[in-house]
Amino acid sequence: MLTPTGELVSAALSTGCAVGAFNVITVEHAEAIVTGAEQAGRPVILQISENAVRFHHGRLAPIAAAALAVADASTVPVALHLDHVESDELLAQAAANGFGSVMYDASRLPYDRNVAATRAAARACRRAGLWIESELGEVGGKDGAHAPGARTDPAEAAAYVTATGVDALAVAVGSSHAMHTRTARLDHGLIAQLRDSVQVPLVLHGSSGVPDDELTAAVRAGMAKINIGTALNLAFTGAVRTTLGDRPDLVDPRRYLAAAREAMAATVARAVRLLGVPVRG
Numbered sequence: 001m002l003t004p005t006g007e008l009v010s011a012a013l014s015t016g017c018a019v020g021a022f023n024v025i026t027v028e029h030a031e032a033i034v035t036g037a038e039q040a041g042r043p044v045i046l047q048i049s050e051n052a053v054r055f056h057h058g059r060l061a062p063i064a065a066a067a068l069a070v071a072d073a074s075t076v077p078v079a080l081h082l083d084h085v086e087s088d089e090l091l092a093q094a095a096a097n098g099f100g101s102v103m104y105d106a107s108r109l110p111y112d113r114n115v116a117a118t119r120a121a122a123r124a125c126r127r128a129g130l131w132i133e134s135e136l137g138e139v140g141g142k143d144g145a146h147a148p149g150a151r152t153d154p155a156e157a158a159a160y161v162t163a164t165g166v167d168a169l170a171v172a173v174g175s176s177h178a179m180h181t182r183t184a185r186l187d188h189g190l191i192a193q194l195r196d197s198v199q200v201p202l203v204l205h206g207s208s209g210v211p212d213d214e215l216t217a218a219v220r221a222g223m224a225k226i227n228i229g230t231a232l233n234l235a236f237t238g239a240v241r242t243t244l245g246d247r248p249d250l251v252d253p254r255r256y257l258a259a260a261r262e263a264m265a266a267t268v269a270r271a272v273r274l275l276g277v278p279v280r281g
Contacts, residue, residue, distance in 0.1 A: 003067070003077035005101035006131040006167060008043045009201050009224050018275045020204055021081060021203075022268060023046035023229030024063065025052050030070040032232070032261045036268025042276045043077035044268070046070070047103075047227065049084045060090065061239035064097040081133075083227075091121060094130055103170065103203075111156070118164040126165075131227040133203055133225075135170040136160050151190060154197035161198045168225060169194075170203040173218075186214050188221045195222025203227065213275055219275060226275055232264045239263035 012019040022033045024046050037044035046067045053060050064080070071078035082094045094102050104121040106114040118134045125132040128210045136152050152171040161169055171194050173187045186204075194202055201224035204210070210218070215226065243256040250256065 002071045005079040008079050013224045018224050018226045020272045020275050021047050021227045024048050024067050027066040028261045030067045032264035033268050034070050036265040037076050039269040040272045042272040044066045045079045045081050047081045047083040060093050066099040069169045095128040103133040115163045122165040131167045133168040134166045154193045158197045169276040170205050184217050188217050191221035233268045235263040236260040
């Protein structure tokens, strides 16, 4: 059932859990994410990034419609989230395509320009009825503004949230996008400081590279939304390689895509079970 993102995040916070948010690239991703969530009996967020829209020839509507249909048919609460949006033109399409929330990414800009751009985006989201997340303190793993080792300053985060009016804040605490190994170590003391400094939920990006114990400690310290993308692609690609390696004569894509979808669903189910266990007393 389609559910607003803000409701899922608030419910996670109130029960001492976090909600998993997983990147959608193809319809198989959306189906796998929801299947995994249903297997675990947990809510989930489907995320479509600006990069994924670019992959689909810059057209948001087709992949959004597919994800929306999958969410509507789900037996667990599912939210639809437009992720890492830098284009104001794309932002303007969110509400009409069924999204309940947006992550507006002005992190490449200097602080003052980030604040101004994000404040304008937050006002636009309010008018459209959208929950808005933003980022401060560049998260590693990407070129340009995303510098490895960056950290979010708690005082700056508090001022930023007040100045922009966002509903949630993605912070840099030691995770990194696009990690293929689960070796990241988070600054849990900083997470707790950020939780105490800002009045909105905290979001962890780059969570595929974070081990289980680090993730549960991050939720205990205050993280409410956990973004996972690369782990799904590793499961997807691994299953395709194995299937085609075992069946080099195979030409029907349904055979290897079914294996990929099943592997992704198992990855999602494991993750949402981990995040759905209450860890704060």
